[in-house]
Amino acid sequence: MATSSRLFNLQQAFQANPELAKMAMRIRQSQQMLTLIRPLLQPGLRDQVQAGPVDDESWCLLVSNPAVGSKLRQLAPALLTTLQRGGFSVQRLRFKVRVR
Secondary structure, eight states: OOOGGGOOOHHHHHHHSHHHHHHHHHHHHHHHHHHHHGGGSOHHHHTTEEEEEEOSSEEEEEESSHHHHHHHHHHHHHHHHHHHHTTOOOOEEEEEEOOO
16 A cells, blocks of 8 residues: 555646646636636626637637637637736637537
């Protein structure tokens, strides 16, 4: 049986591996970005959007259906401005219908 000193919790595992640490940072960043733009979304849209992958230049928002993606495309300039003013360097938004 493994001793407690050999057991890693998930956070320690992410911190011990540079690639996992980078992935965890991007997940946190994506969640922070969603929190920042959520007030710009109509109440009916808020539950239809989830934070998706973020990279150095773009952020993907996962949407429940194509109509939500279309509405967000209309809001994209305001969303990008809010993100950039919030300190995020994202230059482009992508929208992907999530598969259930």
